[in-house]
Every structure is written in C-alpha cells, then in structure tokens.
Amino acid sequence: GEDVEQSLFLSVREGDSSVINCTYTDSSSTYLYWYKQEPGAGLQLLTYIFSNMDMKQDQRLTVLLNKKDKHLSLRIADTQTGDSAIYFCAGTPGGYNKLIFGAGTRLAVHP
C-alpha cells in the first residue's frame, strides 16, 4: 500500500524543539520529503532525505529516517512563531512518478 500517516496536531512553546513524526508502509521510495504549507500559500519543499541515509541536517532542521521501522521525523530546533504551518511528509513509492502525501501535522507555536 501507499499509506503515509502523521499525527494531526502539535503545539510547542516558542524556542523549544518540535518533532513531527511520520510512518509509511511502502519502503520503495527513493527519496522522502517534508513540505510546509502556510495559510493561503502553496506547498513548499522544506527538505528531503535520500533513502540510504539515516540523518540529514539543514540549519534548524534535522531529518531522521528509520528504515527498519518505516519512520521519518522532522525536528525543528528553536521553533519560532513563523514556523506555525501544516507539515506534510511525502514519499515516492514505486519511483519518481508521483508524491504520496500524509494528511499533515498542524504545528502551533505559542509564546
């Protein structure tokens, strides 16, 4: 199957770290992605990880991939109010032809 599951909501205090989790059933994706959607805006790629990597760090973002457990996570360090958005994980099971998205995690950052 091509299921991608995420928790729906996360609330964090400004300055804390946020961890958004994702599980998937099909392990054939070559790349796994995190997209961000702000209100009234299109989806924007945040970062991606190649399937043979365990971790990727990009400034405040850290992606962890556990292939054995089919688990992907996104850690945002020093979370800011501007990070409030919906975060989608996505994969490409079966090749590059299309992305399959999770339902998204709404991140709320409060003072």
Added chain:
Amino acid sequence: DTGVSQNPRHKITKRGQNVTFRCDPISEHNRLYWYRQTLGQGPEFLTYFQNEAQLEKSRLLSDRFSAERPKGSFSTLEIQRTEQGDSAMYLCASSSRGAVNTGELFFGEGSRLTVL
C-alpha cells in the same frame, strides 16, 4: 519570479455546471501534476504529464474529469457536471527530470472550487 501559476484562484459554481482550471508550470519543467486537497487532508494525486503525454491517472479521476497539456506547456483540468463532492483545492505542480532529479515538486497556490 516565474513559479507555477494557477487560474482562477477561486471558482464558485452551481452543481451541474462545468469548470476549467489552468496551470502554467515553471517553463523548463517537463513534468506537470494535478493534485486535489480537501480540508484536513494532504494532497491526493490525480494525474501527471511528461511533456504532452498523460502518463498516469488516479482512480480518483472519474469520467467527469479530463486533463490536457496539448503543447507540453500549460495544462487544463476540466470538471464536467460538477457535484458538491468536487469542492476542494486543486493543486498543480511541476518538476524537471534530470540526471540528479530528486523528485521535488514545485506547487502553485491552487484553485479553490466551491460547488453550491
């Protein structure tokens, strides 16, 4: 900035009417995708083109839906005899297919359809 452009941004129509959405991808991108997003859900794949060829269609794309990309540039998505269940955000995305392609999609801001 020549990102992905979609028109119209919002369309309100009565049940049974036909609607058409247009997508202009990033000019050098040869792949173009249509997704549908309903409230509280992630984008669902509808179809994709490589140049002018429509290579894959989701089973979500009923007979009332048709997509074209006649010259391999812009694309249209037409919905005939709209139903209230068609109300959603229709997203267009494009990507390039190169030797080091990461599969990244560049999305437009979407066309919101409301069927009354």
